[in-house]
Amino acid sequence: MTRNRLALTLAAPVLAIVVATIASAIALVLTGYAPGDVLSILADQATSVRDLLRTVNRAGPYYVSGVAVAIGFKMNLFNIGVEGQYRLAGVVAAAAGAALPLPGPTRVIGILAVAVLVGAAWSGLAGLLRAYRGVSEVIATIMLNAIALGLTPFLLTRYFEDDSEGFAVRTRPIPSGGRLPFLDFLIPGGAPAGARFNPFILIAIAVGVVYYVLIWRSRFGYDLRASGSNPHAARASGVDAKRMTVIAMAISGGIAGLVGLSTILSTPYSYTEESFLSGLGFTGIAIALLGRNHPVGIALGAFLWAFIDVSRTALSSATPPLPREIATIMQGIIVFSVVIAYEVVARIAERRDAAEVARRTEDPPPTTEPSTAGAAS
Amino acid sequence: MATSTTAAAEPPPAAGDRPPAVELAGITKRFPGVVANRDVHLRAEAGTIHAIVGENGAGKSTLMKILYGMQRPDEGTITVEGEPVTFKRPTDAIRAGIGMVHQHFMLADNLTVLENVVLGAEPKVPVFLSRGAARRRIRELGEAYGLTVDPDALVETLGVGDRQRVEILKVLYRGARILILDEPTAVLVPQEVDDLFRNLRELKQEGLTVLFISHKLDEVLSVADTITVIRAGTTVATVDPSEVTARDLANLMVGHELPTPETRESTVTDTVELSLRGVTVAGAGGKPALDSIDLDIRRGEILGVAGVEGNGQTELINAVMGLVDLVAGTITVGDDDVTTWSTRARREGRVACVPEDRHRDGLLLDAPLWENVALGQQTRAPFVKGRFIDRDGARGRTERIVRDYGVRTPGVDVPAGALSGGNQQKLIMGRELTSDPRVLVAAHPTRGVDVGAQAAIWDELRQARASGLAVLLISADLDELVGLSDTLVVLYGGRLVARVDPATTTLDDLGCYMTGTDPTGGPVGSEEPS
Ligand SMILES: Nc1ncnc2c1ncn2[C@@H]1O[C@H](COP(=O)(O)OP(=O)(O)OP(=O)(O)O)[C@@H](O)[C@H]1O
Numbered sequence: 017m018t019r020n021r022l023a024l025t026l027a028a029p030v031l032a033i034v035v036a037t038i039a040s041a042i043a044l045v046l047t048g049y050a051p052g053d054v055l056s057i058l059a060d061q062a063t064s065v066r067d068l069l070r071t072v073n074r075a076g077p078y079y080v081s082g083v084a085v086a087i088g089f090k091m092n093l094f095n096i097g098v099e100g101q102y103r104l105a106g107v108v109a110a111a112a113g114a115a116l117p118l119p120g121p122t123r124v125i126g127i128l129a130v131a132v133l134v135g136a137a138w139s140g141l142a143g144l145l146r147a148y149r150g151v152s153e154v155i156a157t158i159m160l161n162a163i164a165l166g167l168t169p170f171l172l173t174r175y176f177e178d179d180s181e182g183f184a185v186r187t188r189p190i191p192s193g194g195r196l197p198f199l200d201f202l203i204p205g206g207a208p209a210g211a212r213f214n215p216f217i218l219i220a221i222a223v224g225v226v227y228y229v230l231i232w233r234s235r236f237g238y239d240l241r242a243s244g245s246n247p248h249a250a251r252a253s254g255v256d257a258k259r260m261t262v263i264a265m266a267i268s269g270g271i272a273g274l275v276g277l278s279t280i281l282s283t284p285y286s287y288t289e290e291s292f293l294s295g296l297g298f299t300g301i302a303i304a305l306l307g308r309n310h311p312v313g314i315a316l317g318a319f320l321w322a323f324i325d326v327s328r329t330a331l332s333s334a335t336p337p338l339p340r341e342i343a344t345i346m347q348g349i350i351v352f353s354v355v356i357a358y359e360v361v362a363r364i365a366e367r368r369d370a371a372e373v374a375r376r377t378e379d380p381p382p383t384t385e386p387s388t389a390g391a392a393s
Numbered sequence: 394m395a396t397s398t399t400a401a402a403e404p405p406p407a408a409g410d411r412p413p414a415v416e417l418a419g420i421t422k423r424f425p426g427v428v429a430n431r432d433v434h435l436r437a438e439a440g441t442i443h444a445i446v447g448e449n450g451a452g453k454s455t456l457m458k459i460l461y462g463m464q465r466p467d468e469g470t471i472t473v474e475g476e477p478v479t480f481k482r483p484t485d486a487i488r489a490g491i492g493m494v495h496q497h498f499m500l501a502d503n504l505t506v507l508e509n510v511v512l513g514a515e516p517k518v519p520v521f522l523s524r525g526a527a528r529r530r531i532r533e534l535g536e537a538y539g540l541t542v543d544p545d546a547l548v549e550t551l552g553v554g555d556r557q558r559v560e561i562l563k564v565l566y567r568g569a570r571i572l573i574l575d576e577p578t579a580v581l582v583p584q585e586v587d588d589l590f591r592n593l594r595e596l597k598q599e600g601l602t603v604l605f606i607s608h609k610l611d612e613v614l615s616v617a618d619t620i621t622v623i624r625a626g627t628t629v630a631t632v633d634p635s636e637v638t639a640r641d642l643a644n645l646m647v648g649h650e651l652p653t654p655e656t657r658e659s660t661v662t663d664t665v666e667l668s669l670r671g672v673t674v675a676g677a678g679g680k681p682a683l684d685s686i687d688l689d690i691r692r693g694e695i696l697g698v699a700g701v702e703g704n705g706q707t708e709l710i711n712a713v714m715g716l717v718d719l720v721a722g723t724i725t726v727g728d729d730d731v732t733t734w735s736t737r738a739r740r741e742g743r744v745a746c747v748p749e750d751r752h753r754d755g756l757l758l759d760a761p762l763w764e765n766v767a768l769g770q771q772t773r774a775p776f777v778k779g780r781f782i783d784r785d786g787a788r789g790r791t792e793r794i795v796r797d798y799g800v801r802t803p804g805v806d807v808p809a810g811a812l813s814g815g816n817q818q819k820l821i822m823g824r825e826l827t828s829d830p831r832v833l834v835a836a837h838p839t840r841g842v843d844v845g846a847q848a849a850i851w852d853e854l855r856q857a858r859a860s861g862l863a864v865l866l867i868s869a870d871l872d873e874l875v876g877l878s879d880t881l882v883v884l885y886g887g888r889l890v891a892r893v894d895p896a897t898t899t900l901d902d903l904g905c906y907m908t909g910t911d912p913t914g915g916p917v918g919s920e921e922p923s
């Protein structure tokens with residue numbers, strides 16, 4: 017029975033991929049392209065160490081962003097503000113990382129701490145507004161996003177810009193103590209030319225472990241999930257709902273603060289408008305949905321999303337070139353397929369359970385007649 | 394006494410030669426781990442009140458949900474007014490003239506009566522809701538069946554009796570001719586039950602058919618034309634109420650004797666465990682919801698609070714549990730002034746609570762049973778070790794509760810929402826009583842549990858009292874109040890208007906106090922010094 021259950025758990029993602037593949041193929045055929053071409057590009061990509069490495073490097077920030085959103089979801093809070101939180105945290109952490117007088121590798125800790133604190137403060141504002149002023153966190157985080165997206169370049173050009181160097185707008189480079197080493201030594205046969213293994217993946221893994229332990233194993237996580245599933249009952253059980261809202265938002269934002277560090281703790285070791293990744297916050301929402309807020313699910317979602325991202329280059333450089341928008345369409349289709357697949361599998365599971373009961377209870381119902389006189393049936 | 398599985402010996406007059414309103418044949422429904430219904434046969438004549446009784450988890454609600462299209466039967470057929478039907482969803486059942494009022498109310502608190510009634514009753518051609526027409530129709534229905542409620546009142550301001558009427562109006566508004574009521578009287582005090590039954594008889598007079606589930610056998614006998622008994626998911630008998638007694642029914646259901654909540658030998662000590670002084674809580678419209686309440690409950694004492702719901706019970710519970718701010722007054726537990734303590738601190742100080750509304754305040758319906766048992770004690774052993782959840786400890790405690798309190802469930806990992814209403818209640822009772830409380834606030838502790846389990850819960854309460862528990866008992870069931878309480882007070886309009894001796898009081902006197910009149914004539918003043 018447990019093995020069957022495991023099979024059912026795996027059935028959903030497999031079904032989703034099958035459905036997504038078919039739907040994408042239909043979309044390609046309808047637009048006049050051969051699905052086979054795209055498929056062979058993707059297959060090539062899946063066997064290329066270089067492309068896989070790029071995928072993993074990209075998936076790390078996606079994962080952290082997905083977890084940040086998922087923490088909010090666990091308490092029915094919709095943190096749309098990951099975008100603003102990580103950008104603001106990124107620029108401040110980069111500037112602080114260059115400026116703080118920290119000895120040796122403690123600089124890394126300092127950068128992480130600043131990023132978490134800035135992210136947490138920014139989203140905590142939305143949490144406070146929600147808890148004490150009843151402002152929807154959706155509205156508040158959208159507004160805070162707008163402010164952060166203006167504030168970030170302002171801070172960068174006005175206060176944090178490194179004028180010692182050419183025209184590039186960037187913060188001062190982080191000294192060596194604040195740099196994480198590449199993980200190339202982990203790749204069997206060494207890193208392929210022109211690709212490096214970004215150490216950010218370690219931070220992503222740590223975030224995943226913390227997320228799991230915090231939400232599913234800790235007392236705090238219990239309170240948080242209880243508040244998400246029934247706020248009235250949680251309050252009656254002694255959870256301080258307002259405090260919980262603020263803390264959950266702050267944690268979500270704190271994790272969000274880490275999203276942008278892959279280009280700060282690693283090359284180019286500073287915040288530049290070109291290298292700093294944008295849009296990860298919104299992608300995080302889709303990835304949290306894909307992974308159903310589960311630490312492993314989010315990892316798979318992040319990897320899949322990154323894999324398709326990477327295919328864009330190969331698609332447009334194919335002969336004849338294929339439209340890179342196909343990748344975006346596939347990503348959209350995957351989100352839909354996952355939602356549908358989970359629903360279908362849940363129904364099948366329910367029906368199977370019922371059949372199982374039927375099999376085990378084939379024997380006729382108890383026919384003990386009541387002892388009272390006259391009560392015949 | 395003559396009984397049969399088909400129609401009652403003498404068909405009730407209203408039945409005439411109409412086809413039976415509902416005929417269920419061979420209904421079987423399985424859930425993961427349990428068979429909820431197994432080959433059920435039931436036939437309800439048109440224009441009658443048909444009661445369904447049975448133990449907790451016997452499958453009553455499931456059967457009615459099948460008839461209402463909320464669940465699909467695995468086997469069996471449904472015939473409505475002579476026509477075979479299959480319902481895929483409630484909308485199909487509504488179209489066939491069937492309406493259901495659920496065991497747990499499903500009204501939107503922040504909407505008005507009118508909005509609630511109209512909600513979901515798909516507007517016809519014009520997409521916009523004509524409030525005028527709807528209001529008129531609600532008034533008409535209300536007058537026709539004696540269900541008077543102000544269409545523009547906010548639902549959150551209504552007491553349970555009125556909410557019940559809104560639920561029924563909602564169903565009638567959609568044109569139901571067959572009404573299903575799942576435990577409609579569980580939360581009502583006797584006067585309200587009388588009102589409801591008057592409404593039901595009126596509906597019957599108009600030719601409507603009522604199917605209703607109840608654990609209160611006396612009520613069933615007084616209002617039903619036919620009674621079907623369900624046991625372990627299957628129909629075991631259909632009887633005529635004039636030919637059976639409550640005792641017979643209980644025997645048919647469970648084979649238990651009818652319990653009586655007697656508790657005469659006093660265990661009251663001198664140590665005051667819970668004390669309220671001048672407790673005042675703000676209410677709507679400037680009038681305090683709770684007005685200068687003074688109460689003392691000693692170790693080993695059960696203090697019963699009688700009253701029609703909506704007279705301050707909710708606020709009283711919330712005040713003791715720290716869920717509402719006091720305007721004035723102090724609350725002490727033992728030697729501690731807990732007035733400013735948080736809910737968590739009070740819980741940790743061993744103040745336990747069985748909430749009024751188990752779905753709203755007592756359960757995480759989609760979480761497993763063991764997580765539900767941890768609720769309220771999530772800072773204490775055996776549910777946590779340090780800052781982490783102790784899953785094994787929580788499962789162990791849950792298994793114990795399931796065993797000791799007779800919770801019918803396939804396991805401790807099923808979601809709480811999969812338990813029947815009465816079994817959810819048993820789980821909550823078990824959770825609170827095993828939390829080693831010194832003070833227990835128990836609101837309707839046996840709401841929705843069957844007669845057998847009721848006796849068991851009463852026993853547990855008496856035992857806990859004998860070992861020193863102080864209980865604040867709030868209940869709509871006067872027999873329960875009188876039978877369990879050492880002291881009985883009456884709450885009316887947010888004030889304690891009477892203190893009576895449960896050994897000598899009569900239900901009539903209590904009823905008078907509860908509606909704000911003094912049994913000796915005239916309106917009641919404040920509580921007399923006892
Ligand atoms: N959604 C569900 N999933 C799994 N099991 C269920 C579900 N609904 C009901 N059951 C199971 O079916 C059985 C019958 O439940 P049902 O709610 O019909 O009982 P009931 O007769 O209404 O009891 P009560 O008097 O306590 O309300 C119970 O064992 C219950 O656990």
Ligand SMILES: [Mg+2]
Binds near residue numbers: 453496575
């Ligand atoms: Mg039920």
